[in-house]
Amino acid sequence: xxxxxxxxxxxxxxxxxxxxxxxxxxxxxxxxxxxxxxxxxxxxxxxxxxxxxxxxxxxxxxxxxxxxxxxxxxxxxxxxxxxxxxxxxxxxxxxxxxxxxxxxxxxxxxxxxxxxxxxxxxxxxxxxxxxxxxxxxxxxxxxxxxxxxxxxxxxxxxxxxxxxxxxxxxxxxxxxxxxxxxxxxxxxxxxxxxxxxxxxxxxxxxxxxxxxxxxxxxxxxxxxxxxxxxxxxxxxxxxxxxxxxxxxxxxxxxxxxxxxxxxxxxxxxxxxxxxxxxxxxxxxxxxxxxxxxxxxxxxxxxxxxxxxxxx
Amino acid sequence: xxxxxxxxxxxxxxxxxxxxxxxxxxxxxxxxxxxxxxxxxxxxxxxxxxxxxxxxxxxxxxxxxxxxxxxxxxxxxxxxxxxxxxxxxxxxxxxxxxxxxxxxxxxxxxxxxxxxxxxxxxxxxxxxxxxxxxxxxxxxxxxxxxxxxxxxxxxxxxxxxxxxxxxxxxxxxxxxxxxxxxxxxxxxxxxxxxxxxxxxxxxxxxxxxxxxxxxxxxxxxxxxxxxxxxxxxxxxxxxxxxxxxxxxxxxxxxxxxxxxxxxxxxxxxxxxxxxxxxxxxxxxxxxxxxxxxxxxxxxxxxxxxxxxxxx
Numbered sequence: 001x002x003x004x005x006x007x008x009x010x011x012x013x014x015x016x017x018x019x020x021x022x023x024x025x026x027x028x029x030x031x032x033x034x035x036x037x038x039x040x041x042x043x044x045x046x047x048x049x050x051x052x053x054x055x056x057x058x059x060x061x062x063x064x065x066x067x068x069x070x071x072x073x074x075x076x077x078x079x080x081x082x083x084x085x086x087x088x089x090x091x092x093x094x095x096x097x098x099x100x101x102x103x104x105x106x107x108x109x110x111x112x113x114x115x116x117x118x119x120x121x122x123x124x125x126x127x128x129x130x131x132x133x134x135x136x137x138x139x140x141x142x143x144x145x146x147x148x149x150x151x152x153x154x155x156x157x158x159x160x161x162x163x164x165x166x167x168x169x170x171x172x173x174x175x176x177x178x179x180x181x182x183x184x185x186x187x188x189x190x191x192x193x194x195x196x197x198x199x200x201x202x203x204x205x206x207x208x209x210x211x212x213x214x215x216x217x218x219x220x221x222x223x224x225x226x227x228x229x230x231x232x233x234x235x236x237x238x239x240x241x242x243x244x245x246x247x248x249x250x251x252x253x254x255x256x257x258x259x260x261x262x263x264x265x266x267x268x269x270x271x272x273x274x275x276x277x278x279x280x281x282x283x284x285x286x287x288x289x290x291x292x293x294x295x296x297x298x299x300x301x302x303x304x305x306x307x308x309x310x311x
Numbered sequence: 312x313x314x315x316x317x318x319x320x321x322x323x324x325x326x327x328x329x330x331x332x333x334x335x336x337x338x339x340x341x342x343x344x345x346x347x348x349x350x351x352x353x354x355x356x357x358x359x360x361x362x363x364x365x366x367x368x369x370x371x372x373x374x375x376x377x378x379x380x381x382x383x384x385x386x387x388x389x390x391x392x393x394x395x396x397x398x399x400x401x402x403x404x405x406x407x408x409x410x411x412x413x414x415x416x417x418x419x420x421x422x423x424x425x426x427x428x429x430x431x432x433x434x435x436x437x438x439x440x441x442x443x444x445x446x447x448x449x450x451x452x453x454x455x456x457x458x459x460x461x462x463x464x465x466x467x468x469x470x471x472x473x474x475x476x477x478x479x480x481x482x483x484x485x486x487x488x489x490x491x492x493x494x495x496x497x498x499x500x501x502x503x504x505x506x507x508x509x510x511x512x513x514x515x516x517x518x519x520x521x522x523x524x525x526x527x528x529x530x531x532x533x534x535x536x537x538x539x540x541x542x543x544x545x546x547x548x549x550x551x552x553x554x555x556x557x558x559x560x561x562x563x564x565x566x567x568x569x570x571x572x573x574x575x576x577x578x579x580x581x582x583x584x585x586x587x588x589x590x591x592x593x594x595x596x597x598x599x600x601x602x603x604x605x606x607x608x609x610x611x612x613x614x615x616x617x618x619x620x621x622x
Contacts, residue, residue, distance in 0.1 A: 041344065042402070049349070064362075080401075
């Protein structure tokens with residue numbers, strides 16, 4: 001059994017994005033085993049168990065990932081992850097990967113895949129609501145699927161938005177009010193909000209939105225009225241209705257599962273697509289085990305690892 | 312993050328059995344989070360993901376375990392397991408345990424707990440159908456909860472039954488036909504059979520049976536007519552109806568969930584119990600994540616481990 005301590009340091013989005021795209025295509029083709037993620041809740045957080053098997057990529061395993069909002073005060077990441085890769089032929093654990101940074105990367109990659117298939121124009125102005133690790137991942141991944149003419153960044157603390165721009169001098173950029181940042185072609189929301197931040201009236205026709213932040217019941221970032229104007233793509237029906245951007249509007253009766261346009265896998269396969277230049281599209285990302293296995297697959301090809309005796 | 316390569320070598324059934332008993336009591340009291348185990352199937356095997364949290368024991372984690380029937384030909388165990396212990400306060404993976412042998416031990420411990428509460432007499436004749444690792448675990452664990460006056464062993468290959476006896480010279484023992492071995496006080500069935508081996512007419516009133524082998528859909532060891540004469544205790548309703556001894560009779564309409572007498576946890580708590588000396592009782596064991604965490608908890612107190620850098 002091999003352990004990969006920092007697999008992310010050997011990976012680039014240029015290889016991660018196509019790998020995640022291929023896994024979504026496998027998903028569309030019905031070739032992936034991926035039961036819904038299972039939640040265990042603690043007094044101050046939770047952890048989720050995400051098993052899957054992608055026969056076409058010859059990889060199977062489980063990602064185990066927590067969310068502990070108070071960790072930052074203790075100097076630890078809020079989200080930490082470990083992926084256990086299982087040998088398909090023998091069932092033995094074959095590899096362990098520290099998947100904390102891989103989780104950011106595979107989430108960025110899903111946003112990039114959605115942007116590739118749903119963006120309204122080839123060259124985009126990218127708006128970022130939130131300026132943390134997930135915003136970085138969206139920007140770096142999306143830069144692989146289109147030309148970013150400008151980035152616009154909003155954070156609850158303006159200093160964080162300025163610091164974000166300073167980390168990316170290679171992009172034209174500016175900060176602004178949340179309304180100003182919503183004036184863009186592709187918007188990524190990456191906050192842990194439980195009340196809608198993005199108002200319906202700020203979003204003009206033809207925009208695409210990657211709604212990344214909502215990943216648990218009760219979380220939402222978008223005005224439900226906006227969801228009614230848009231065509232919503234989910235990564236997975238079960239997970240999105242349970243814990244994605246649409247979970248709160250579905251619970252309150254404002255949105256229904258039958259209104260979902262399709263899955264990201266179906267967009268990759270060409271089964272569903274943007275219908276017009278004016279359509280608003282939303283990708284509701286909850287994060288799938290297939291993304292974790294797709295990135296694990298390429299991480300195993302690279303990088304230093306240590307041997308752990310098993311069995 | 313610490314790795315425990317051979318935690319079983321530091322454990323005795325004398326401490327494992329009470330630890331598993333306590334976890335079943337917590338289960339009865341409704342204090343355990345334990346979603347149903349999740350199956351991923353391969354062409355030649357499967358793996359199961361088993362997360363849980365036992366607040367009273369201050370432990371949470373996931374066991375990942377495979378079943379690959381053809382492994383023996385390749386010199387590997389059919390069943391291998393890894394337990395990931397999660398820090399409740401931070402969500403970080405705190406420890407990894409090679410849980411292959413721990414899985415045998417915790418299964419033996421559950422059989423011992425069932426025997427403690429359901430055995431018809433204080434001193435027993437123990438019958439063993441099957442003579443592999445699971446039979447060894449049943450014997451060694453049960454020896455901690457009652458006096459075993461004699462063991463009787465049957466295996467499909469008589470040489471295996473003789474070899475089993477030779478490994479346990481401290482017990483009075485004999486081999487015999489399957490019918491002769493069924494003449495006992497407590498019977499443990501530990502085979503991977505898909506057709507009933509133990510006939511109804513071989514089982515006399517007042518016996519207790521630990522039905523261990525059936526742990527997946529399609530598996531069964533006992534004549535369904537015997538289940539109708541007996542009071543059946545399960546470890547968990549969902550798992551037992553899906554993959555335990557009762558799964559085939561339920562699928563074929565011969566048995567129904569409403570006929571289950573109760574859970575092992577309820578027996579430990581005193582909510583259900585043997586009603587008479589003549590009652591036949593069956594414990595239908597499928598294996599619960601709470602058993603894995605109970606044994607992990609005591610394994611963490613002992614033994615050598617190596618440091619694995621995380622995060």
